[in-house]
Amino acid sequence: MKQADFLHTVLPFKDKLYRLAKRLLVSNEEAEDATQEVLMKLWSKKSKIEAYNNVEAFAMTMTKNYCLDKLKSKQAGNLKLVHSNYKDENTSLQKEVELRDSVSFVHEIMEELPEQQKIIIQLRDVEQYDFEEIAKVVDMNPTAIRVALSRARKYIRQELIKKHNYGVS
Amino acid sequence: MELANIENLLEKYFEATTTVQEEQELQAYFSQDNVAPHLQEYQPMFQCFTNLKAETSTRNVPLQPRKNYLKWISVAAVFVLTTSLFINEWNKQRQAEEAFEYFKTTMALVSQSFNSGASHINYLTQFEETTNKIFKTENN
Structure with missing residues (x-):
């Protein structure tokens, strides 16, 4: 497999890998690292790629595993993820209103979700995978995925409504 | 709708x-x-999901064909190791041969001087003979 062929197979889902990594690792840099790492691994195994019938699902699984490993090692080392894309909290009122905007609030809620639900909601609601594809990546049966997805969506709704009722907390 | x-x-x-x-x-x-x-x-x-979908990775992945240096390094290492072992072995052999040659010449020298020493002992038998002529023992 030539480099051009490889890029041709890989590039369509490179951003998906990145977004999944970003969802789990939060930091831009870490997500870029993870994407790069996974693609390098794929590249080094390029002779075997043809044997996989679904390279995308395989790469997604690799990304998921890589990120979970990363998170585990971070937790074990008692380190917090360091990321540079912090939002500046002390800005003008205008900015603050913007920051408190519900869209970014949803984003914050998503970060509170457990990893499994984060992955599923990312794959379903952002990447619009169907259940079989998700099942390949997370290695769960479709019913369990449906339950987890429903739970995650309801959690987001519940938090949103809470915020709606109490206003800015 | x-x-x-x-x-x-x-x-x-x-x-x-x-x-x-x-x-x-x-x-x-x-x-x-x-x-x-x-x-x-x-x-x-x-809205959030739509926004999240718009995120893209900006870094290019450097896909230099990572050559398998390790393989060639190990081949070279094995080669160096075997040749050095061989040379070492050969050297040892040569040293042993040299030592053996040296030992042989030394021993030849020793035997030569021993022989010349031994040839002088022959005169002692002469001495014995003459004394026998003079002092005849009763047994004879």
Whole structure:
């Protein structure tokens, strides 16, 4: 497999890998690292790629595993993820209103979700995978995925409504 | 799209029983401007998903064909190791041969001087003979 062929197979889902990594690792840099790492691994195994019938699902699984490993090692080392894309909290009122905007609030809620639900909601609601594809990546049966997805969506709704009722907390 | 349908879909959406297509319909509905007031609280959720989908990786992956240096290094190492062992062995052999040659010449020298020493001892027998001539023992 030539480099051009490889890029041709890989590039369509490179951003998906990145977004999944970003969802789990939060930091831009870490997500870029993870994407790069996974693609390098794929590249080094390029002779075997043809044997996989679904390279995308395989790469997604690799990304998921890589990120979970990363998170585990971070937790074990008692380190917090360091990321540079912090939002500046002390800005003008205008900015603050913007920051408190519900869209970014949803984003914050998503970060509170457990990893499994984060992955599923990312794959379903952002990447619009169907259940079989998700099942390949997370290695769960479709019913369990449906339950987890429903739970995650309801959690987001519940938090949103809470915020709606109490206003800015 | 009629409102009842959307409400219905939303209901199903939170039970996660919608299909991907139905979810796309919901996304399309919430990404437009005139959302029914009582559904507006769901808008940020779909907005957020749409935003997240727009994120792209900016870094290019350097795909230099990573040559398998390690393989060649190990081949070279094995080669160096075997030749050095061979040379070492050969050297040892040569040293042993040299030592043996040296030992041989030394021993030849020793035997030569021993022989010359031994030839002088012959005179002693002469001495013995002459004394025998003079002092005849009773046994004889």
